[in-house]
Amino acid sequence: MANSDRIEQYRDSFVSYLDSRTKFGEPQNLYQPVQYILGLGGKRMRPVLTLMTAELFGANHKMAMDAALAIEMFHNFSLVHDDIMDDAPLRRGKTTVHEKWDVNTGILSGDAMLILAYQFLENYPPEVFKKLTMLFSQTALEVCEGQQYDVDFETRDDVTIPEYLKMIEYKTSVLVAAAMKMGAIVANASDKDANAIYEFGRNLGIAFQLQDDYLDAFGDPKTFGKQVGGDIMVNKKTFLYLKSLENASKENREGLLHLYSIKPEDSTAKVETVKAIFEESGAVEETKAEIKKYTEKAFATLDQMNLPEENKQALLQFGESLMQRNV
Known part of the structure; x- marks a missing residue:
């Protein structure tokens, strides 16, 4: 079976499990927002990774359903609270929870989601549960x-590249890495293999986020799925x-600092000027090189895994x- 078919299968199987496990009762004002955010769709990349990894390490993917559910519940909890912090009106093209209800509902429903995420892990045997919760909490x-x-x-104008890389690692890629490692833990993989798959996910997650930065400025508007130049507009x-x-x-440098201190009504000229500076400074080539470096670091970990070649x-x-989005 082709990889893409299998991933589609994992996604369908996960979504029906999600629906069956998230039928909550009263109070409706606590649980309706939970069901609403979970129902907004998305690629379900993280839970799919958990199921895929469990199967690659020899378990039936159904064994990893509760771990996948915990990951998806946590991810969506973080989105609800992030949207409040960003005062974001939309999420996946639909009204955000705090806008549809109110901020207090968003806070409380988010809290409930974090607790529910841990509850899903309680279905595993003690030893597996301990490993999963330690990784999950970290x-x-x-x-x-x-x-x-x-x-x-x-609010800082002295952010360094290592600091930025640490930020995207923690904000984005550790959850991808944990999703994969949880699949390995459920499948009773060795610690060495579980750590190697974590490194695979961590490095791939950093590469993916760096590529997102690049595509935000230079992607094809038809395929990128977000407004190109959005990051530049908001500085x-x-x-x-x-x-x-x-x-x-x-x-x-002075031009860039000035452009990143303003938010003009029409930002077309600003976006074009900033992109020209990005290209002229060599930053575009260096970003591509960095994406390649982290992708290769991820692939290098495959040699350390005790897995069949296929x-x-x-x-x-x-x-x-x-990584083959339109770079």
Whole structure:
């Protein structure tokens, strides 16, 4: 079966399990927002990774359903609270929870989701449960740390590249890594293999986020799925921006700092000027090189795994398909 068919199968199987396990009762004002955010769809990438990894390490993917559910519940909890912090009106094209209900509902329903995420892990035997919850707690805390770094960076003009990489690792990639490692834990993989798959997910997650930064500025509007230039409009200090500041001529550097201190009504000219500085400074090439570096780091971990060759190939294929967005 082709990799994409299998991933589709995991997704369908997960969504029907999600529906069956998230039928909540009273009070409706607590649980309706939970069902609403979970029902907004999305790619379900993280739970699919949990199921896929469990199967690659020799378990039936159904054994990993509750771990996948915990990951998806936590991910959506973080989105509800992030949207409150960002005062975001939309999520996946639909009204955000705090806008549809109110901020207090968003806070409380989010809290409930975090607790529900842990409850799903209670269905595993004690030894597996302990490993899963230790990883889950560590990851949840790192996601909070990543979010705080992101908030701090908004008001700092001395953010370094290593700090930025740490922020995207904690905010985005540790959850991808944990999703994969949880699949390995459920399948009773060795610690060595579980750690190797974690590193695979962590490095691929960083590469994916760096690619997102790149596509935000230079992607094809038809296929990217988000507004191209969105990060530039809101003065988001991405890898491209930080590299440009590091490399640009004095004149371009001052121009960039000025452009990132304003938010014009019509930002077309600003976006074009910033993109020209990104290219001129060599930041575009360096960003592509960084994406390649982290993708290769992810693939290098496959050699450390005690897996059949065809399973390693499946992971390689998955990584390549993830990174073959329109760069």
